[in-house]
Amino acid sequence: MRNKWAGKAAAVSLILSAGLLLLAGRFLAGGFHMFDREKIISPFPLLKLLPGEIAGWTASVEDQVFDRDNIFDYMDGAGENYLAFDFQLLFVREYAKPDSPSIVVEIYQMGSSGDAFGVFTQDTDGEEVDCGQDAIYAAGLLRFWKDTVFVRILADKETPEAKSAVMKIGGAIAAAIPGVGKRPQLISVLPAEGLKSKSLRYFHTLISLNVHYYLVNANILNLSPETQVAMARYQKDGSQAYLLLVGYRSAERAYDAYGRFVEMFLLERFVPDVQVQPKKLENGKFAGIVRKGQYLIIVLDADTESLLEWLVKQASMNL
Amino acid sequence: MRKKKNGSLVTRRDFIKGAAMGALGIALYGKEKQLFAASGGQFEPVAAGNPQSTVVLIRNEKAVGAGDRIDAAVVREMIDTALAEFSGEKDAAKAWARFIKPDDTVGVKFTRCEWMRVHTEQPVIDAIIKRVGEVGVSKDRIFAQDGGLPVTKCTALINVPSVKVHTLTGIAVSLKNYINFSAQPSKYHALSANLGEIFLLPEVKGKTRLIVVDMLRPYFGPGPQINPLHRWNYCGIMVATDPVAVDTVCLKICQAKRNLFKGEEWPLSPPPDSIYSADKNYKLGTSDPARIKLVKLGWEKDILL
DSSP states (O other), rough: OOOOOOOOOOOOHHHHHHHHHHHHHHHHHHHHHGOOOHHHHHTHHHHHHSEETTTTTTEOOEEEEETTTTTHSTTTHHHHHHHTTEEEEEEEEEEEESSSOOOEEEEEEEHHHHHHHHTTOOOSSEOOSSSSSEEEEEEEEEEEEEETTTEEEEEOOOOOOHHHEEEHHHHHHHHHOOOOOOGGGGGSSOSSTTTTTGGOOEESSSHHHHHHOOOOSSSOOOOTTTTTEEEEEEETTTTEEEEEEOOSSHHHHHHHHHEEEEEEESSSOTTTTTTOEEOOOOTTTTTEEETTTEEEEEEEEEESHHHHHHHHHHHHHOO | OOOOOOBBBHHHHHHHHSSSTHHHHHHHHHHHHSBBBBOSSOOOOOOTTOOOOOEEEOTTTTBOOOOOOOOHHHHHHHHHHHHHHHOSSSSSSHHTTTTTOTOOOEEEEEEETTTTOOOOOOHHHHHHHHHHHHHOGGGEEEEETTTTTOTTSSSSEEEOOOOOOOOETEEEHHHHHGGGGGGGGGGGTTSSGGGGGGGGTTTTTOOOEEEEESSSSSOOOOOOSSSGGGGGGOOOOEEEEEEEHHHHHHHOOOOOOHHHTTTTTOOOSOHHHHHHHHHHTTSSSSSOGGGHHHHHHHHTTTTTO
């Protein structure tokens, strides 16, 4: 399987790309702050479709736009989590209504639908709702993705009226995005049976892995923006385990990471052309790794060896 | 497999990480027997390096009301009561005078994170400023700020963090709160084990007189941005002088809350290496639960300790 998971070139994506090129040109010409903000923001087509007023909430402060260079101005100390994906542009609008909680809308333009999906999967706690391609609502927070866009809408406090407004704004944004993005192909390799759906994560780098599963304090899997990781938790016959699928650009890179995992995590001697056996670790759980071409199949924290072997077999068949 | 000297097994993570985590990892990730030293009895405020650190945790369910509104009067009373317990002085003014002198220039270093929204609540900051003023410190020598606090000018610091689990550093409490005293704060984000070194910067070292932790509404989720489901009204204030002990107790509470939320173990990730490192490498205090005397006052429901 080849790692081609970029979304279709929908019309909106082309327009967005043109806008981003224009932005880049402006940077090269002399920096962000030297230009008229409206001219900078105007290429972002969703803005024209965002309601200025909805259910009594009106845009209250000047809209803001951030890119990879200045995202820390918006979220100092957490921009790394977006830079770990192909993040391109963030648009922020705040809505206010007298005696009501404020509502902040964040629209993240990602470089691909796979990364819009990936950012969405980083936090899945909440109730699944109908908005965009996947959406979750939780106590005033709506998160969804569609095509190459990830959207986050947060009411400062949850009230019935604020929830209704959040959902209406979300619906308006989703309707303004005509394209439909492809989910990363790698996630289709994850066996469906036993998968705890809200545990599914898709990402690229060590920062993201560390948030969801702390392996060790070194990048032994050689994760980078070029790698793809699909991760999920499984429950089958009363046993649980994590399954990680890691896709590399080449079999050689996968081979190198396989050896590092064997030596540095399983603490076994790496012997070329000899498949390392699953190992029971100190916590009484099983871990194992198999390489198949440019992919690694890794099982962690498996309650039983049989679950580990079943997961490896299923994933291997799907590759 | 190897054995640790206390009989616990070395984990794979320990092996890779060398000395990092160690006892803290066992205490927080394993099934510890005794979490904290028993409270009660006489104690004195201790500085880093002393054999036992005291942490006073006070809770009041009335501190956070409807709509998550903070009751400033209740918060003031909580801080006064906790400090009286911590200092052994019944009178609030005398208690504060043990930590702050009239000729001090005081930095009240709080947490203000607009995008994350897990701030130090303003009533907590206001209560501290009021008491510092009553000690005799004039208004122009009290700097209550997050970013841009003129730490070099200050002769005394009061560390006033909020509590949140953090995607890059594991947890953000008193150690993380000083991150913007560094000229390069981002270098402490990816691998945060060195956060403690900020306390040893010449302009910071030895100035921290008191730590007052806002535990009214902590955050236990993965982040990086807030999910309101992951915030809860703990209604607590914590007072201490040992940042490592403070962070150790807060970590335990957040870990317990995460497990409760998921109904199973939800390990905090990445692990907050900065706590153990601040103990062993920077000698800022103790991360050993057995050496932390935890004094619990007030509301006990769902205390998670």
